[in-house]
Amino acid sequence: LSRHAVDSVRPVQLAVYNASVWSTRVDLVVTDPGAVVAATDLLHEVLEQVDAVASRFRPDSEISALHRAASAGRPVHVSADLLQAVALALRAAELTDGAVDPTVGAALCRLGYDRDFSLVRGGTEGVLPEPVPVPGWQSVTIDAPRSTVTLPAGTLLDLGATAKAWAADRAARSIASQLGCGTLVSLGGDIAVDGPAPGDGFTVGIADICGDPAAPVAVSIGSGGLATSGIGHRHWKLSGHSVHHLIDPATGRPVATTWRTVSVAAGSCVDANTASTAAMVMGEAAPQWLEQQRLPARLVRKDGSIVAVAQWPAEPSGTCSLDGPGNGAPAAS
C-alpha cells in the first residue's frame, strides 16, 4: 500500500485520502476530517479481508484454496465471507442473464491474465485461444447451511465484477456505522456511499479512465453506488493481439463491445458494477435493459457519442471529447 495524501478540503469539511491497492486507485472521502485516520484503518482492514478471501492472484487466498480443493468436483467448505462473495457473483450472473459470469477465470488465464494486472499490462506470451464457452454460472453450487461451494472440475472463478464493489460497499458501511460520518469509498472507480452525505451529496467526476482529473462531467450522489466499466484501462497485448478483461461467456474471449465506457448508479456499488459490466457485454441491447432496470446510466460509444438512460442528468454537449484518454482503448478482439 502506498498512502499518497491525506488532505482536508476546508469549505465543505471533507477529508480526502487516496492510495494504491490491487493495482488500482483507492479514494476515501469522509465528512468528518477528524475521523479520517480511523476511517483509513477501517478501509484497509476491509480491503485486506476481501483480498484474503477473493483474490485469485494470491496462492494463500481462500478462493485459490477452493480452486485447488474443488478440482475433483466435491463440495468444499468455505468461510462465510467467501460464501457470500460467491453468492453475490452468482446473483449478478442470474440477474444479468449470464452476461456477468464468474466462471470466466480459466478464460482470463488463457488470455494471460493469471497474475496481478501490473504484471500483465506490459503484455503476455501465448496464442489467442479458440472460442470456447465458459463453464457457466449454473454449474456452481452453494450449500448455505453446510457453507460449501461445489465447482465442476477445471472451473476457476473470477469475482472481479463483484468483489471489488462488494469491498467498497463493506468499507463504506463499516466506516459510516462505526464513525458516524458520511463516507464515500472508491475502489478503482467503483464507488459506494454510506452515512450522512453532504447537503448536495458527494461530487463524482465521470471519465473514461478512473482518476482522470480532466473528467468531462460531474454528478452528485447521496447514497448507494456508482460504477464505471470500460476497456480503456485493463487491456494488454497477447502475442500481438489487443485483449481486455471483459469476457463474453459465450466465447470465452474478450467481448466485442459497442461501448467505450458505461457508468451506472444503483442502490449499491455491487449492483452498479454488475449493471455497468453487463451493459458492456450486452452491447446495443444495454440501454433498453438499463431502462427496464430503472438504473440511471451514461453510455459512451466508441465514437464518443453519449446515451443517457433512466434519469441520468443531461449533459450540455451530446458527445464526449474524442481526444480523451479513453481514445486509446483497444478494439475488442
Place this chain on the structure above:
Amino acid sequence: VNAGRATSRTRLDGPPPGFDACGCRTGPDQGRSSDFLILLVMSPSGWLLSLSPVTSTNTSAAWNDRSTNALRRARHQREDGLRRVRSITRSIAIASVTAAVAAGVYVSRALPGHSSTPTNTSTNVGVAPTPSGSSEVSPAAGAATSPGNQSSSSLSPPSNAPAQAQQPAPVVSGAT
C-alpha cells in the same frame, strides 16, 4: 348341559306399572320383569327340564329407550348444526386470510421500491431445498448483503438519481 333363556316382558302402551306419565318410578317393586332360566340336564334317567325364574331389575326399558332416542336425536341435530356453523366459520376465516395475503402481495408489488421479495440479512443466503435433501443457494433468492440492501430478484435502483454537479470532484469514476 344346554342352557336357554326366556324373557317375559310386559308390553305397554302407556306408562308401565310403577311409573307415572313422566316415566318416574312410583313404587319400589314396580316395573320389574320376570326372566326364566331353562336348564336341560342330561341324567342317567333321561332329560331333566328345569325352569328357574330369575328376577330382573331391568327398568322400564321401552320408555327409557324412547326418551334416550329422543335425546340422542336432539344431540345429533345440535352437533350437526354446530358442525355446519364450524365449517362455515372456517371457510370464512380461510377466505379472509387468503384475501388479506393476496392484497398485501399486490400492494407491496405496486409500491415503488417494493417490487421484489424481501431482502435478507447480512450473512444469509437464500436457500431452497433440493430433492436430494441438501439445501442449495438460489443466487437471486438470497445473495443479498447488508451493504446496499440488495434485493433478491432485481438490481436495486438508487433512491435518488444522480444530479448534475458543478463543484470540483474529489473522486473520479472511470474504467479500471
